Amino acid sequence: MKKFAFTLLLLLFVLVIPEHGQAAAGTNKIFLDGRELTAGQDVPVENVNNSVMVPLRMIAENLGYKVDWNQKSKTVTIEQQGKTIKLIVDQTAASVDDKTVILQTAPLLRGGTTLVPIRFIGEQFGLTVTWDNVQKIVNLITPEAAGNNTGNDGNAGDGGTSVVVPPSETTNGLAMVNGLSFNENRLTIAMDGSSVPKVSKITGPDRIVIDLPNATFSDLFGTGQVLDPNLNGSLAVTDYPDVSGIRYSLYSTSPYTVRFVIDLNHAKNYSVEVTGDSSKLVVIDLNAQSTEDTATLPGNNGRKLVVLDAGHGAKDSGAVGVTGKYEKNFNLAIVLKAAELLKKENNIDVVLTRSDDTFLELKDRAAMANNLKADLFISVHANSSGSSAASGTETYYQRADSKAFANVMHKYLVQATGLSDRGVRYGNFHVIRETTMPAVLLEAGYLSNKKDESQLFTESLQNKVAESIVKGIKEYLGL
Ligand SMILES: [Zn+2]
Structure with missing residues (x-):
């Protein structure tokens, strides 16, 4: 696109934008030459892995770049002044003209919207991109406006300002x-x-x-x-x-x-x-x-390695309880308590797939256990049902070689929750299917049930569940 058209688009944009255009409340805001850009109320701007991700259409509509989206190959092509960037959803490898570059964060799909890293794209096309970490504001400054100092006065607080390596x-x-x-x-x-x-x-x-x-x-x-x-x-x-x-x-x-x-x-x-x-x-x-x-890896020297997996995390809350409590927090509390107990065991090493409120893909959870050659894998969850009457404790296995482990774990888990016994069940869940060691998925109770939810978030029940996990592991391993 020619500069004239670019400027015209900017001008149009300036004319139509409402006074308080809103990027979704509580998320990052983006200013172009001092004017806030809107992402559309339904599509928040996201900060993923320290990269601010914006809807592709925001770039097309507000920056005037030529943007093409290929649904089949999930490829984004952005052209401006003879330069072409190609990005592929979920891939960190991208290209600028014919050079391969690696993105800090891959483009991603949210519903029907493609989110792309704004700093990377802006800087490729000559925008100055700064980040105000206090106000969570991204400032994009066009070369035309660079001299006017109209932008929000953000500093590049994340240290990510482009450094030009001197060509010589x-x-x-x-x-x-x-x-x-x-x-x-x-x-x-x-x-x-x-x-x-x-x-x-x-x-x-x-x-x-x-x-x-x-x-x-x-x-x-x-x-x-x-x-x-x-x-x-x-x-x-x-x-x-x-x-x-x-x-x-x-x-x-x-x-x-x-x-x-x-x-x-x-x-x-x-x-x-x-x-x-x-x-x-x-x-x-x-x-x-x-x-x-391998002698230095956890789980060796005769010690057994257990991977504990707190289901869900971060943007994925899991089930939401009757009073609004999040499953992800219950799951994390249990694995942290169980890990503390397991660390006291001389013959058991423990690795957590997550130890805080972060998001992990299912395949990464399974891969972690497989790569570590763990002896056991336990995924902790709480359930939810359309019927508020559903209540009780379940333990799932997917592979035949996990069933005996599921039986032992369930015996102690039901004792610990004191909720009704819904049995050991087959469940085709990714993490217990794709792992290669005996693996179980615990559903401690139903967050959609008032009584279960209030019980599951008590300190005493959580301590008992953590202890039951340790008891089950020790019995199964014969320790
Ligand atoms: Zn869950």
Whole structure:
């Protein structure tokens, strides 16, 4: 789109926007040259993984970029002034013209709406993007308005301001690192040009070091990731038990070397894979099988490893009780209490799929237990029914090799809740189907039932349920 049309659209927008245009209350607001953009009342702007995600149509309508959506391939194409960005729903790998970049947060679907990362897109098209972390405001400033200082005076509080890596003759011929992501226990680095990664394992503390010789960061890198003016940055990793974080830096300029460090919670083997021709992906995969260092993994040295899974979390509340209490909070309280008790057991290690109010996909919960080669998997839930009369305790299994475990767990669970016994049942639930060890899903009671709900949120019942989980585990394991 030509600048004239762009300006015209901006002008139209300024004329039609109501005085108090609202981004959904309590969520992030977006200002373009000092004017608030509306996302539409039904579609809130979301902050996902520290990326502000906005509806695609907001970009089309307010920024005047040419936007195309392919329903079949779930691909978003955005064009402006000869530059083309392609993003795919649920994929962190994206492209700018023909270069692969890695997004901090993949585009996602909410109902029929596609949400895309506004900072990344804005910066690609020359907008200055700042973030006021106190007021939760994103400011987009067009080059035209940059001199007028009409924008909200937000600082780049998240440190994510784009850092322009100075181009010079010395960087000619170097490989360019465009981005990184950490997903499914894999570090993926996107890079243009040729650099053969050197990967090594270091102990005390345990970490994996990846050096990319003859490489530097490209201008794109700082838009997808945090990069400070000294060309250092880090990525927090919270959902994977092996990894505490990722660091990266321009380690040396003579010769040029980009270094990534995966900080580990314990020694871990890995495999390295490089794919692509001129635009490459370097993948450091921590799911690699190994016999060498398993002695340091939890659950070894004769100890049994139990994975406790608190159902739901964050945006997914689970069942909502008659008085409005959330299932996710009950589930979390139980696993935290049970984990405390299990930590006192000499022969049992425990890993939680979540230990706070965060969201995890079902497949990630199962993968965590499978990757750890856990001995047992227990998912904690509370139920809900259309009938307020439904009440009581159920234990579910999906695979035949989980049934004996379900019987033992249920025996203690029913005693603990004191609610009516609805039995051990077959249930085709993802987490107990896709796990590879004996796995059960506990439905402690019905939040849609007044009596069950009030009982389930008492400290004494929760303590008893936590104790019953420990008793069941110990009996089943013969400990
Ligand atoms: Zn549930």
